[in-house]
Amino acid sequence: MATRQGQALGRLAVAPAVAALAAWSIVPLALAIYYAFLHYQLDNPDNTFFAGWSNFYYFVTDPFFAKDLFNTVALVLLVLAITIAGGVLLAILLDRPMWGQGIVRVMVISPFFIMPTVSALVWKNLMMHPVYGFFAHVWRAFGLTPVDWFASIPLLSVGIIVGWQWLPFATLILLTALQSLDLEQKDAAQMDGAGTVDFFRHITLPHLMRPITVVILIETIFLLNVFAEIKVTSVGGLAGNLTYLVFSQLNDANDVGEAAAGGLIAVVLANLVSAFLVRIVGRNLEA
Amino acid sequence: MARRESLAKKSAWTLVAWAIGFVMFFPIFWTGIAAFKSEADAYSLPRTWLTSPWTLENFAIVQARSNYLQYVFNTTVIAVLSTLLGLAFAIPAAWGMAFQPETKPSVNLSGKAWALILLFFFAVTAAIALSVGWRMTDNPLLGLALILLFGLPIAAWVWTRRTGDKLLWMLSTKMMPPAGALIPIYLIFNRNGLVFRQWGGVDLGDWNLIDTFAGMVPLMMLLNLPIVIWMLYTYFKEIPFEILEAARMDGAGLWQELSKVLAPMAVPGIASTLLLNVILSWNEAFWTLNLTNKNAAPLSFFISEYSSPEGQFWAKLSAASLMAIAPIMVLGWFSQRQLVRGLTFGAVK
Amino acid sequence: MGSIQLKGVRKDFGTVAVIKGVDLDIKDGEFVVFVGPSGCGKSTLLRLIAGLEDATGGQVLIDGKDVTEVGPSERGLAMVFQSYALYPHMSVRKNIAFPLMMAKTPKDQIDAKVAKAAATLNLGDYLDRRPGQLSGGQRQRVAIGRAIVRDPTAFLFDEPLSNLDAALRVQMRVEIGELHGQLKKTMIYVTHDQVEAMTMADKIVVLDKGAVAQVGSPLTLYNKPDNLFVARFIGSPTMNVLSGAAAAKRGAASIGVRPEHVDVSTTAGEWKAKVRLAEHLGSDTFVHADVEGAGQMTVRREGEAALHAGDTIYLTPQEPRVHRFDAAGLRVA
Missing domain, CATH: 3.40.50.300 (P-loop containing nucleotide triphosphate hydrolases)
Known part of the structure; x- marks a missing residue:
């Protein structure tokens, strides 16, 4: 459709963005591959040489690697569980007629707009501090011993913080999807004698399957890369993930080569996940 | 009878919803309370939050001790400039893709052929790099040439794709984990990436983008560019092409078509995109923590300083946090729908 | 201009x-x-x-x-x-x-x-x-x-x-x-x-x-x-197109005759047909009929015609109004 001149103009208009993003995706990748095979330490740059696969070997055999790989996956799954289950419930709740729906909605979605460093520190101190935190007070009020969250259950603690931040996202998307549910379908289901539970199982849940997939896939991209919450709450040693391990290789060990090798492993992991995402979002794009 | 029953039901739902809403909001609410208490009272908040005296001193102290406004300024500069820069790239791109879509690849090669071409170029690149001992430290020009050799076939592949595939590729750049890009970007920012200090006799030892706006603004722009393009694209897609054609028939030239017809219709979409991008970059906390520490450090970095044990002042942390989140939270409330659309790449509207 | x-x-x-x-x-x-x-x-x-x-x-x-x-x-x-x-x-x-x-x-x-x-x-x-x-x-x-x-x-x-x-x-x-x-x-x-x-x-x-x-x-x-x-494209209802014996008799591969150019009789005519459906519009009556050996035809009668489903009728095309086409579908002069 349209003219050759228009087509040419269209390509010209797209060119700067494609060039910028191509540079942004290719140059770091090329350099990461270069460094990953290079023995290169920031504190001794003169002793730099081709290192073969040794950086990968050292990164993978690092005692933290297996643990942090597990943490990476566990954190993603934990937060997904919190946000999907909570999101479906909250969305259905917010879809009900009530007074002050707008205000409730604002309260529920607010955590999403809090910068990660703020939510991490507020939770770590004001909420989860083992002596002065809000939870400690509540526990004591019930005669229980307060939990030392970040010392005893660090991964779960980080999961709660990140889950709190992402629950609004899931809620908002599922609510948007729910509101597009055809009202006539509700009427028809009622005419057919479907009860609340039947309606949820046979109409609501299937209708939400697509947005749930979208939520899972998009959250996964971000959750694989949780960083600020781990760094700021200082649980990197206990509940670090791959992103954090790469950071500490650079920051603490000054080892560019090994950090780059770790980064490439993170890239591979993310690509495995995103292969699914591109396919599904792509299908929605065509529809 | 029925009406009363539904009233009771509505009241019950209202109660439950408000309770859950308050639980979700509680940490923010609590931060808001602590911000107005003295340091000592902040630690016994659950027992004394209604009775202890209120104070504004925290806000004054935060500003006086750490030049808080400087961080606000830095955050704003990065967020606004990166957004405007991003729009400069994204508006033409989204226009081109929405209104002049390419439905076929402009070069017709099979996937297998492309894979072979890419593989060939990678192998050549690796062979050359290995033959010089994999060290580009002494030979920056060779290093740049090798990056080009590695990148050009990939860029060529992208460039010849049809519009739908280009969009998906843009999306895929968003999936590049920051951990993978951290090392190269860090080294590009403070020592040219290829780790050389001289280039043709020019001393580049002072090259530094770390902790500068010149580094952070383009970086933030690139981070969010895929989302910005996608979001604008979905908005532009909703504008019927016939209207632009009508303008052409009415004698409008390209510039008039864009400024008098497209722009006024696109303004709401552009505004929403702008808003979302400001929110995203305001809250960004990977690159800011890794690449800034003072001159271009935004609020997310500033708050993270409170994590050190010697920085544990709850009331001041709360005051600083409240100031850091309030403006963006309010913006966020107004952009709920756009947020859904932008973050799901248009899959949910 | x-x-x-x-x-x-x-x-x-x-x-x-x-x-x-x-x-x-x-x-x-x-x-x-x-x-x-x-x-x-x-x-x-x-x-x-x-x-x-x-x-x-x-x-x-x-x-x-x-x-x-x-x-x-x-x-x-x-x-x-x-x-x-x-x-x-x-x-x-x-x-x-x-x-x-x-x-x-x-x-x-x-x-x-x-x-x-x-x-x-x-x-x-x-x-x-x-x-x-x-x-x-x-x-x-x-x-x-x-x-x-x-x-x-x-x-x-x-x-x-x-x-x-x-x-x-x-x-x-x-x-x-x-x-x-x-x-x-x-x-x-x-x-x-x-x-x-x-x-x-x-x-x-x-x-x-x-x-x-x-x-x-x-x-x-x-x-x-x-x-x-x-x-076929011009005219409503669509022109009836017949091939076979009726066309061969007129020296063409197929012939077309518009619904309004067919005479209807209850006693005699070229083709014997059975009414499948009669649509009474008041101003016109559209008769859809099954013609023996030639398939379905539509006939248009002005005003109200007392025809109903199941009736047997005889149809005769108005000869000057018959269009003749060759095997390629082109008009034969």
Whole structure:
């Protein structure tokens, strides 16, 4: 459709963005591959040489690697569980007629707009501090011993913080999807004698399957890369993930080569996940 | 009878919803309370939050001790400039893709052929790099040439794709984990990436983008560019092409078509995109923590300083946090729908 | 002036030929209708004339000047789109004034021309509304108003009535016809509706799969269709086409006879048939009948005919009105 001149103009208009993003995706990748095979330490740059696969070997055999790989996956799954289950419930709740729906909605979605460093520190101190935190007070009020969250259950603690931040996202998307549910379908289901539970199982849940997939896939991209919450709450040693391990290789060990090798492993992991995402979002794009 | 029953039901739902809403909001609410208490009272908040005296001193102290406004300024500069820069790239791109879509690849090669071409170029690149001992430290020009050799076939592949595939590729750049890009970007920012200090006799030892706006603004722009393009694209897609054609028939030239017809219709979409991008970059906390520490450090970095044990002042942390989140939270409330659309790449509207 | 010539115009989308070489001569002041089934290329042909698509081959001439390489904004044509394509952010007044503003017409002239167009189209009361606040028919008028103010060389209409309901469509059809009478400008009108084509056109261009099937006045197409495609496409109900013995007897591969050109008798005739369904419209009666050895035929009787399902009837074609076609579907003289 349209003219050759228009087509040419269209390509010209797209060119700067494609060039910028191509540079942004290719140059770091090329350099990461270069460094990953290079023995290169920031504190001794003169002793730099081709290192073969040794950086990968050292990164993978690092005692933290297996643990942090597990943490990476566990954190993603934990937060997904919190946000999907909570999101479906909250969305259905917010879809009900009530007074002050707008205000409730604002309260529920607010955590999403809090910068990660703020939510991490507020939770770590004001909420989860083992002596002065809000939870400690509540526990004591019930005669229980307060939990030392970040010392005893660090991964779960980080999961709660990140889950709190992402629950609004899931809620908002599922609510948007729910509101597009055809009202006539509700009427028809009622005419057919479907009860609340039947309606949820046979109409609501299937209708939400697509947005749930979208939520899972998009959250996964971000959750694989949780960083600020781990760094700021200082649980990197206990509940670090791959992103954090790469950071500490650079920051603490000054080892560019090994950090780059770790980064490439993170890239591979993310690509495995995103292969699914591109396919599904792509299908929605065509529809 | 029925009406009363539904009233009771509505009241019950209202109660439950408000309770859950308050639980979700509680940490923010609590931060808001602590911000107005003295340091000592902040630690016994659950027992004394209604009775202890209120104070504004925290806000004054935060500003006086750490030049808080400087961080606000830095955050704003990065967020606004990166957004405007991003729009400069994204508006033409989204226009081109929405209104002049390419439905076929402009070069017709099979996937297998492309894979072979890419593989060939990678192998050549690796062979050359290995033959010089994999060290580009002494030979920056060779290093740049090798990056080009590695990148050009990939860029060529992208460039010849049809519009739908280009969009998906843009999306895929968003999936590049920051951990993978951290090392190269860090080294590009403070020592040219290829780790050389001289280039043709020019001393580049002072090259530094770390902790500068010149580094952070383009970086933030690139981070969010895929989302910005996608979001604008979905908005532009909703504008019927016939209207632009009508303008052409009415004698409008390209510039008039864009400024008098497209722009006024696109303004709401552009505004929403702008808003979302400001929110995203305001809250960004990977690159800011890794690449800034003072001159271009935004609020997310500033708050993270409170994590050190010697920085544990709850009331001041709360005051600083409240100031850091309030403006963006309010913006966020107004952009709920756009947020859904932008973050799901248009899959949910 | 407003004559338009197409010389061997072709349009390919990739490897698919959408317009396969069209030659056409449109005289100044003519009302020409492009008609054909969906996908026949009629809209593409209109867009090629407009300049919204560029031709893969051939030439477009306006008043004898080759405009093939000229952009749509400089061809001096006006177009009314199927979706009306009104500018949603402008008032009706501004919508109509837009082409004049683009042409840098002085303000007082714009006001005068807009007022005149609004009066012609009964839009006076709506000038300050937005298109979103108007009904379908009103939007249609605004789109026409936008086209007439700039006094174009020719008007192009792309299925302008297809989004209106039936009653409004008839009314707008009449109004567009009257407009042509007043303005005496060349108009090219695209539709898939053969009734619109028959009632409005001075000249009809029937398109089939990207090629011209026949060009002629409405009655020429009705009385002397060049081929089976045109024969079937023009006229409602559709022409009956019979092959086999009935055709062979008349020296043709197939024959066509319109439903209104068949005589019906209850006693004797060429073909014995059984009524399957009779549709009584009051003014007409449409009889669908199964003809022994020849399949189904539709017959039109004026007024009320006392025929009902199950009746046995005899059908005889009016011989001068029988159209004969050869094996390739072309008319046999």
